[in-house]
Amino acid sequence: MMRTRPLRVALLGCGVVGSEVTRIITTQADDLAARIGAPIELAGIAVRRPNRVREGIPAELLTTDATALVKRGDIDVVVEVIGGIEPVRTLITTAFEHGASVVSANKALLAADGANLHARAAEHGVDLYYEAAVAGAIPLIRPLRESLAGDKVNRVLGIVNGTTNFILDKMDSTGAGYSEALDEATALGYAEADPTADVEGFDAAAKAAILAGIAFHTRVTIDDVHREGLTEVTAADIASAKKMGCTVKLLAICERTPDGRSVTARVHPAMIPLSHPLASVREAYNAVFVEAEAAGRLMFYGPGAGGAPTASAVLGDLVAACRNKLAATTGAGESAYTQLPVSPMGDVVTRYHISLDVADKPGVLAQVATVFAEHDVSIDTVRQQGRNQGSGDEAAVVQGGGEASLVVVTHRAKDADLSATVASLRTLDTVRGVASIMRVEGE
Amino acid sequence: MMRTRPLRVALLGCGVVGSEVTRIITTQADDLAARIGAPIELAGIAVRRPNRVREGIPAELLTTDATALVKRGDIDVVVEVIGGIEPVRTLITTAFEHGASVVSANKALLAADGANLHARAAEHGVDLYYEAAVAGAIPLIRPLRESLAGDKVNRVLGIVNGTTNFILDKMDSTGAGYSEALDEATALGYAEADPTADVEGFDAAAKAAILAGIAFHTRVTIDDVHREGLTEVTAADIASAKKMGCTVKLLAICERTPDGRSVTARVHPAMIPLSHPLASVREAYNAVFVEAEAAGRLMFYGPGAGGAPTASAVLGDLVAACRNKLAATTGAGESAYTQLPVSPMGDVVTRYHISLDVADKPGVLAQVATVFAEHDVSIDTVRQQGRNQGSGDEAAVVQGGGEASLVVVTHRAKDADLSATVASLRTLDTVRGVASIMRVEGE
Structure with a gap:
């Protein structure tokens, strides 16, 4: 039952992702038509520089007038791969x-502004899909x-940025510092x-x-997210992590x-x-752990960026949006009821x-431990070592003249209590830094 | 916009999965209603033994007459967790x-019989969902x-049976033989x-x-699947794998x-x-690699069995089927157009x-290599060792009296060519086994 009228798709933006989307729509046309139930017709592509040479992009489809x-x-689905807030928000609501x-x-x-966009989509009885916005091709x-x-999701824990994972992976595997690893990431295009x-x-x-909002059926904006780069x-830090049988990752954690x-x-x-399975996620790959009450621990892993992977996610959504248009229905919208x-x-x-730099004299550990206890932060392990011992000598407990370093690992504690502990530690004469x-x- | 009429759900089977499904429908009723847009009402539960004590299962819902x-x-969605071919097939088509x-x-x-079931569902304008049939809770x-x-999926490679992964993991980590590992799996309920x-x-x-059919948009039945336990x-074998920097897994491979x-x-x-990420999948966990043209390599990991994880997958499908019922539409059906x-x-x-047991005398390797060459199977590496050297002594090449063992690792070759090679090897006097x-x- 193939419909004759094709579904008309408008593309906003034709950079790395957009040109890959165009390529797939063109070369996989028969497969897409079979999966949707009707062919897709690319009705127009809005770009800023129409005269730029774009291999494989039909020039007659290009326009600089995205609003028009x-x-x-007569457009069934708009695919937006421009990025940024405006003018995109206005274009999407106009669509x-x-x-x-x-x-x-x-x-x-x-x-x-997801809540507003979802509301506008619902108001007009259309779909808003954005699988490609998080972790590239990974569903x-x-x-x-x-x-x-x-199910009830309790926790989402993931590596959702490929650039930073590449940098941390380099630091971990080569011992390089941050700047050096960043330079390599830049040179390689990561x-x-x-x-x-x-x-x-x-x-x-x-x-x-985005993940927190969907996982917990509530509204979370970027302003609600605590952020440290x-x-x-x-x-x-990487060497300290190794000593603990750990590695360092930039994690997004929603709980x-x-x-x-x-x-x-x-x-x-x-x-x-x-x-932990996330520890072995190398280079620019992404992976997300989801802990749900009935399902248990699930992990989703794959390339988190790049033209083709992102286009794969866009096309999956495009097929869904087109199928819904054909059936005159919509998919699941925002679910922020909680x-x-x-x-x-x-x-x-x-x-x-x-890690603390402390005066290398008797009584310091007792002083430090007291501060932790006063703030209800329970200490799991302490490692003390002379300042010049280097990071390789794990067992060393040296208390000569000058400085020593003290590494404290705590049990679970509230972040506010830990911050208060650190503020108090800074006031101690014996804590140099x-x-x-x-x-x-x-x- | 909450509808008043609840969606009526009938449950066929109330074992480990069924009772967990009932528990979630009962205890998470408000969440499910919010996500669906209407409440769910459990209309009946078909069981074989209605008098068995079932904690938390409303006795008045039990019936032995699944057909009735x-x-x-007035049933909107039937959830089937009985298993097996008949009478379930008849019950599903009747539904x-x-x-x-x-x-x-x-x-x-x-x-x-998936194709037939999909056709019958389409004929009656209803959904057939079965996320829980493959890899438990893993979407x-x-x-x-x-x-x-x-996207175009080229390969699916996965660990989809928790019992066998538990057995192989035990063999790998403890050096146990198959029977011993199976005994442990049985004792622990795996x-x-x-x-x-x-x-x-x-x-x-x-x-x-099931995976091959969906991945390649074609029809594949269990009779099409080559199977070795x-x-x-x-x-x-496990020790040989370790020597190669490998482990042994029971894999499902669709290409x-x-x-x-x-x-x-x-x-x-x-x-x-x-x-390989699948190598670190331990115990009874499942994981599936998907290689797609645009998306690249994706992996999905999680618990592959158990009452709660399977119920999670069932409930996800139930919410989708109920949403579709409310919207008077259906989800994506079979897609076997290729x-x-x-x-x-x-x-x-x-x-x-x-691994070959060969006579321990000069010329054997040349003879064996000739047989591989005659069948167009190219050899990557050969390792030769005396019969009594044990598996730990990797470098040993001993050619005393009696027997030796020869381990050949090939380049990529057709399975038929490899089988022919092995048949020929068996005819050699110098190959004892x-x-x-x-x-x-x-x-």
Whole structure:
């Protein structure tokens, strides 16, 4: 029962992802038609520079007037791969108003204003899909929203930024410092000329907001996500992690708070045990752990970025949106019925690895331990070593003149209590400095 | 916009999975209603033994008349967790005839007769979902069918049977033989009293058939799947694998043939490199690798069996089927438009690890190498060692009196050519026996 009228698709943006989307729509036309039940017709492609040479892109489809394209009225689905907030938000809502469903890869927009977009889509009876916005080709949004629709997700823990994982993987495998590893990532095309969005965690925070909202059926925006980048991670931190049988990853973590009445979402570097499946995620790959009440622990792994993988996710959504158009229905929309508040970082409960530079004299450990106890932060292990012993000599406990270093690993404690502990430690004469604080996850 | 009329659900079977499904429907009623848009009402539960004590199961819902239940006419969705071919097939088709969608966890039935069931569901305008039939809670069917609907899947490679993975993991980690590991699996409840379906690969073969059909948009039944169990895997095989930097897993492998004109599906033990993500799948966990043209390599990991994980998959399907009922639509049905034939095992191309017991005298290696060459099977490496050297002494090449062992690892070759090679080797006087043949995958 193949319909004759094709489904008309408008493409906004024709960069790396857009040209790959065009290529697949063109070369896999028969397969897509069979899977949808009707052929797809590419009705127009909005670009900024129409005169740029684009191999394999039909020049007659190019236009600089994106607004006119989404207003045509005969477009079934708009695919948006431009990115950024405006003018994209206006283009998408205009598309809704003219009856088009939208497939977007725009994590920034979804993380900033997803609720509004979902409401506008529902108002006009069209779909809004965005599998490509999180972790590239890895199916995550659909499994969370549909496969786990009958389960209760308690935790999402993942590596959702390929650039930073590449950098940390290099630091771990070569002993390089952050700058050196970033230079290599840039040279190999894994980091952009301005790497801020990746290395400061903005990209991962947007994805965390989207995942938390879907996983917990509530609204989370990027402003709700606690964010720390990896620019302050040192070779010494990586070496400390190794000593603990851990590695360092930039993690996006979305959890229900212990009382179940709120959720938290955060992005920061953390140590995770080498035995944890996320520890073996190398190079620019992404992987996300989902812990659900009935399903248990699931992991989704794959390439988190790149033109072809992102296009794969876009095309999956496009097929779904087209199928819904044919059936005159829509897929699952926003599901934010729980209205759980997002708690601040201080409410997060986790473990900590703290490196202190201390005076090398008797009584320091007792003083430090007292401060932890005063703030209800229970210590799991302490390692003390002379300042010049180097990181390789694990057993050394040297108390000569000058400085020593003290490494404290805590039991689970509230982030606010840990912060208060560190503030108190800084006031001690015997504590010369707090060299690093890193959370320990995945245990 | 909550509808007042609840969606009526009938449950067929109330064992481990069924009682967990009932528990979730009862305890998570509000969440399910919010996600569906209408409440679920459990209308009846068909069981064989109604007088058995079932904690938390409303006794008034129990019936022994499954046929009457699916014929009621007011049932929106039938959940089938009985298993086996008949009477379940008749019950499911009867449910379709009476307007009910069906959610099933029945791999055997789907692998034997999926095309017929899909056709009957389509005929009556209802859904047939079966995420729980493959790899328990791991979302696989929906990602393959929907998330990758715009991509071309070339290969599916997975550990889809928890019992056999537990056995092989034990053999690998403890050096135990097959029987000993099976005993432990039985004692811990990972293997059934009659473990045939698991250890002979029938369970995995059914899953391979389902996965191949969905991945390649064609029809594959369990009879199309080449199947070898793990009962002949020895401690020596595991030790040989370790020498190669590999471990042994029972894999389900679905591939397009190199010319793209057909597909193959097979289940057998195979060596895979320790660096492959599937190698680190421990105990009874499942994991499936999917290689797609645009998406690249994806992996899905999680618990492959058990009441709660299977119930999670069932509930996800139930929410989808209920949502579709509310919207008076159906989800994606069978997509077998490619009609690719399934090639026999002889057409599969892979690598092989062959252990031979040979006469310990000069010229044997040359003779053996000649046989491989005559059958177009190219040798990658050969390792020769004296019979009594033990498996630990890797470098030993001993040619005393009596017997020696010869381990040959081939380059990629056709399975038919390898079989012919082995048949020829058996005719050589100097080859006393073929101790083992194992395929090498995941490279």
